[in-house]
Amino acid sequence: MANEQVNLPSLLVILVLTGLVVRYFFFSSSGSPPAAQQAGRAGRRDAASVMAAREAAVVRLQQLFPQVDRRTLLWDLQRTGGNIAATADRIATRRIETPPITFQPPPPPGGQATGGSTEQTHGKPEDKPAQPDLITRYRLQGKLAEGAGSGSETESRGSSPGGGKTKAWSSNRDERQSLLQRRRDEMILEARRKMEAKIAAEKAAAES
């Protein structure tokens, strides 16, 4: 009997304490959502911000090392805990490892399919429609008119006595550039002349 009298108050104390603890955890701040839910949301936000940080790190690293693909970078960042410097160091010293096949990072936020890293670093999505032909591209219309008719004309336009092609290298920067440009233009114009001749021949063959 004496035992019960001692136990009843302590039981009450325990009950009250439990009530307080429950209240503290579940109804602590009235008006705000329950704490458990809040914690879950925070965790998700953390994961999202970590992913965003990782993506930013990948972009920065790919500027430095365009040859390393995104998956490898994410794998290494995961191992270094998102430390860009450490990962960069490992790439530079060729200690970076290929990720296991099981490591499949989420697709990049840009929505681009996971292709080669280079595709992403190029970043130019489908510039197809804006592709002019070579004549327009290198503004060769003028030269095209000049060279029309006689094929040898454009080739003899090389300024140096040996002709443009024999002089392959110059110590002068601008001269180098113009030499290269001329070689390029000649190559295109010659290809076009040949193709024109071929088309003409085909037409003639078809007509006869």
Next chain:
Amino acid sequence: MAQSTAHRRLLQEYRITAGPVTEDDLLHWEALIQGPEGTPFEGGVFPAELKFPRDYPLAPPTMKFLGEVFHPNVYPNGLVCISILHPPGDDPNHYEHASERWSPIQSVEKILISVMSMLAEPNDESPANVEAAKMWRERRGEYEKRVRDGVRRMLGL
């Protein structure tokens, strides 16, 4: 240091058919590739850009055709997919031998030669352009006609 090594090496290689767009940026080149004879690409000239990493020649450049090139190993956006442009030790599928891939003893010239032989003989194993690969495999005539038409368009004819 890495920068200057890259510069020295690229200046050496500049003598070949390709060259930098401007010498202010030696890491960005433009090359013209002639279509190999005896292939539907014959007679064509294809511009491509080469982008070199700062640690070239340790790492390979990337190459991208600037015009339309309909080929099984060229992505629809023009990016070229051949083994010589892949860094060594980076092939999880083991399609390629290490010797086929990039190493510092390769060069721009070798890349251009490889690309020309790729134009002549597509590698069917890992197509970059699935449509082209399928057409090349199943309807060769149609593929060749499409390539030839592309070549003429490129020359403005």
